Amino acid sequence: MKRLFTSESVTEGHPDKLCDYISDSVLDAYFEKDPYSRVACETVAGKGQILVTGEITSNAEVDIEAIVRNAIKEVGFDNAETDIDYKTCKVLLNISKQSADIALGVDKSLEQKEGSKEESEGAGDQGMMFGFATDETEDYMPMPISLAHKLAKRLTEVRKEKIIDYIRPDGKVQVTVEYEKGEPKRIDTIVVSTQHNADADLDRLKQDIKEYVIKPIVPAELLDDETKYYINPTGRFVIGGPLGDSGLTGRKIIVDTYGGYSRHGGGAFSGKDPTKVDRSAAYMARYIAKNIVANGFAKKCEIQLSYAIGIAQPISIYVDTFGTGKIPDNEIVKKIRNTFKLTPRGIINSLELRRPIYKQTTNYGHFGKENLPWEKVIKMV
Numbered sequence: 001m002k003r004l005f006t007s008e009s010v011t012e013g014h015p016d017k018l019c020d021y022i023s024d025s026v027l028d029a030y031f032e033k034d035p036y037s038r039v040a041c042e043t044v045a046g047k048g049q050i051l052v053t054g055e056i057t058s059n060a061e062v063d064i065e066a067i068v069r070n071a072i073k074e075v076g077f078d079n080a081e082t083d084i085d086y087k088t089c090k091v092l093l094n095i096s097k098q099s100a101d102i103a104l105g106v107d108k109s110l111e112q113k114e115g116s117k118e119e120s121e122g123a124g125d126q127g128m129m130f131g132f133a134t135d136e137t138e139d140y141m142p143m144p145i146s147l148a149h150k151l152a153k154r155l156t157e158v159r160k161e162k163i164i165d166y167i168r169p170d171g172k173v174q175v176t177v178e179y180e181k182g183e184p185k186r187i188d189t190i191v192v193s194t195q196h197n198a199d200a201d202l203d204r205l206k207q208d209i210k211e212y213v214i215k216p217i218v219p220a221e222l223l224d225d226e227t228k229y230y231i232n233p234t235g236r237f238v239i240g241g242p243l244g245d246s247g248l249t250g251r252k253i254i255v256d257t258y259g260g261y262s263r264h265g266g267g268a269f270s271g272k273d274p275t276k277v278d279r280s281a282a283y284m285a286r287y288i289a290k291n292i293v294a295n296g297f298a299k300k301c302e303i304q305l306s307y308a309i310g311i312a313q314p315i316s317i318y319v320d321t322f323g324t325g326k327i328p329d330n331e332i333v334k335k336i337r338n339t340f341k342l343t344p345r346g347i348i349n350s351l352e353l354r355r356p357i358y359k360q361t362t363n364y365g366h367f368g369k370e371n372l373p374w375e376k377v378i379k380m381v
Contacts, residue, residue, distance in 0.1 A: 004188055006176040007144035007259025009152035012075050012363045013083070013169020013195065013240065015247025019043035020256075021362045023249045023271025025071040026052065026064055028356035031273070033060035035354035038098045041271035043068075045247035048080060053094040054271065065091045076160065076169040083170065083195070083241030121344050122310035124275045125267075131285025131303040132262035133293040136184055139368035140290045143184040145259025148175045149364040150217045155194055155209075156363075164208045170195035170240030189228045190214060195240035196232075206231045256366050257282070262302050270362055274353035275344055277307045281314075284347045286367050287374040288336055292321075294377045297332055299324035305342065312343040339380055 010017050022043040030037035037058035044051040050068050072086035079085055133140040151173040158164045174191035177184050192209050209231045241247075250268025254260050267278025274280035285303040292301045298321035306315045317336060319329045336342075341350050348354060351373045361372065369375060 001181070002185075003179045004176050005142075005144050005179060005261065006174060006189070007142065007148050007254075007261065008172060008174040009145065009148035009255055009259075009364060010173070010252060011152050011156050011169060011171035011194075013077065013156075013171060014252070015045050015170070015242045015245050016249075016251040017247075017255075017363060018072065018075055018077070018241065019045050019247040019249040020252065020270035021075060021359065022050065022052065022068050022071045024358040024362045025067050026056075026062070027271055027273060027358050029062045029064075029067050030056065030058050030060050031354065031356040031358075033062070034058045037273060038275060039271065039273040040098070040276065041095075042249045043247070043271070044249075045084070045242035047243055048084060048088070049090045049092065050084075050242075051092045051094065054096075055098045056095050057098040064093055064095070077241055079168075080243075082168065082198075082238055083243050121275060122312055123277045123281075123307035123344055124309065125277065126306075126308045127267050127278055127281075128265040128304055128306040129267065129277060129282040129285050130257075130263045130265055131282065131287070131289040131305075132258050132301070133286070133289040134261075134300045135293050137368075139370070140293055141365075141368040142258055142261035144175050144177045145255075145261060145365065146368060147177075147187070147218060148173050148259060149368065151175065151190070151192065151213060153364045154213050154217050155192065158208075158212050163212050164205075166197045166200045167205075168195040168197065168240060170237075170244065184222075186224060187218060187222045187227050189230070190218070191230045191233070193232050193234070193237055195237050195244075198238050202232060202235060258367070263304075265304075269366055270358070274348045274351075277305075277344060277347075280344065280347045280351070280353055281305050281307060281342075283351060283353070283366070283374040284340065284342065287351065287376075288340055290375065291339075291378055291380055292319075292332060292335075295380045297321075297326055297335070297380070301325075301332075303336075312345070314342050317342075335380055339378075 023041045026041045027039045041054040069086045077084045137146045159167050171194040176189035178186045178188045269279045272279045289301045289303045300322045302320045304318035319332045
């Protein structure tokens, strides 16, 4: 049976991604000076204005406004007439310290309060986090989101390297893959929308995107005469970034994860330090799922971890191998408990998360990048 599945990615100039990047830039700046900083930093972007708000408790002193302007500059926004200008935009700050009530549960877990000798902080919130992996690509990601990320990244590369010198930072990509008997067979549709200069020629843009973005990234054997291409289908995309649409941290959680191919617990990542299990436990769940597949226990695997605020150990562990498991799912749960440390402290220490590594996660997915600690493959027995 043939089925179509679609995933999207966005470039770093998308207004929501700009906000994610600012929030993670602030987080990294605090971690560079104080790795025990508690950070929950949200960014809102609108016409000519950036608001950074949230709760930060740290021994570090950080110039947040300078970080905001530098992040916007790194993305490439320098024109208030078409998007936003890092030099002239207004930056507003509304930062307070972490709630003392939340800190009570994070500083000392319920298990410790009840006499457990295990030293561990409690989870910073309740929630459920999912991790996923499949062997259909080399990066153990679903093919639609894997290709969408690669195309979006390439779209940024050709802009920054001036291979296509008339496009601007905002952009989106969508890839539809045709599956047959559960395996990717071909690319059905590719959609690319990129911000461009006012005098750009649409026909040339379409040719350049095919030649310099799609052709180098998508394997030729996945394309055929019936593959459909939609490049800037509205015909004009001059106004972009926060001038075209407001932006908000955490509004691209499906782009950040598996492109809708796997479930999502609802918690966003960017701007949060790793005591927030929304982020750290999602990274651990991916780490577990990838290693289950990489070790040959299944061809496809989804993990759910759930936590309660102030409690260290997960409330539940769920495994689904979608009928591809070489051993029963309940046996995989045993292997997980024997192999991985699932308390907040255990996750932070085993993945070395108290480091300024978060800016590199913001764009083109938090998963599938080999240099990140939750992507390493270990031997499971």
